[in-house]
Amino acid sequence: MRNKSGQLSDTITWIVATIIIVVILLIFIYASSLIAGVKEIERGSKVLIFGEGDKGDINWIDMKTSFAYAIDSQSKSDIDKWISENEKYNKK
Amino acid sequence: MEKLVSVYWFAILVLVAGGIFIMVYTFYHQPYDVRMVEARILSNNIADCVSQEGSLVVNLDSNLKKDFLTNCHLLLGDQDPEYYFEVNFYEFPNTINSVFEIIEGNKNYKADCEVQKKQGYENLPKCIEKRFYSVDNSGNQYLIKILSAVGKVKENAK
Numbered sequence: 001m002r003n004k005s006g007q008l009s010d011t012i013t014w015i016v017a018t019i020i021i022v023v024i025l026l027i028f029i030y031a032s033s034l035i036a037g038v039k040e041i042e043r044g045s046k047v048l049i050f051g052e053g054d055k056g057d058i059n060w061i062d063m064k065t066s067f068a069y070a071i072d073s074q075s076k077s078d079i080d081k082w083i084s085e086n087e088k089y090n091k092k
Numbered sequence: 093m094e095k096l097v098s099v100y101w102f103a104i105l106v107l108v109a110g111g112i113f114i115m116v117y118t119f120y121h122q123p124y125d126v127r128m129v130e131a132r133i134l135s136n137n138i139a140d141c142v143s144q145e146g147s148l149v150v151n152l153d154s155n156l157k158k159d160f161l162t163n164c165h166l167l168l169g170d171q172d173p174e175y176y177f178e179v180n181f182y183e184f185p186n187t188i189n190s191v192f193e194i195i196e197g198n199k200n201y202k203a204d205c206e207v208q209k210k211q212g213y214e215n216l217p218k219c220i221e222k223r224f225y226s227v228d229n230s231g232n233q234y235l236i237k238i239l240s241a242v243g244k245v246k247e248n249a250k
Binding site: 037083 | 104107111114115116118120122123126128129135136139140143145147185187208212218219220221222224225227231233235239
């Protein structure tokens with residue numbers, strides 16, 4: 001009788017261990033599906049100089065405007081205002 | 093008993109390996125959306141083609157329109173291109189009516205860009221608008237607006 005109950009507790013231990021492993025795996029699979037998704041590489045890097053002009057980035061196109069101001073900076077404020085009216089598109 | 097335990101461990105090993113495979117597959121199966129970067133590169137190349145060091149390097153005439161793609165080394169694709177761009181030149185101070193315009197690529201994308209302004213959709217082309225200022229040899233001030241759009245929905249969106 002004692003031998004039988006020992007076998008039963010062994011079996012239960014293995015079953016519980018298996019269930020725990022399966023549950024943990026399922027949790028990880030679910031988590032990876034949550035963090036997966038279309039990964040948008042939207043901003044260039046500081047190295048590639050395609051940046052939007054954030055801190056430390058060099059904005060290729062803004063540099064052209066700066067060079068042009070070196071030639072003629074009359075009406076700079078009006079021009080800057082026009083440039084800042086840049087149409088923003090949703091990036092979803 | 094020992095045989096049974098080794099079979100059990102083997103089964104667990106297969107289960108864990110299968111789980112890891114599913115996790116990696118789920119995570120990396122999704123595509124990378126690089127359309128905004130592509131649109132930005134297109135804008136940069138166009139800007140580089142029309143203005144260098146603040147000076148306008150093109151003559152705004154019909155030849156520019158005709159040979160723009162060749163001169164700027166741009167290949168948009170022959171049939172049903174997946175790119176679109178529009179360059180508008182405004183002679184300062186008139187910022188309403190453009191004095192010159194170049195349009196190339198898939199013209200259907202223009203309407204899609206209008207939709208993207210209001211709400212972003214993954215399955216529509218990605219659009220970007222860039223504006224800058226340039227001065228020509230005669231000292232005329234030009235404001236230049238570049239709208240570029242990249243389709244390639246199949247490759248970049250799910």
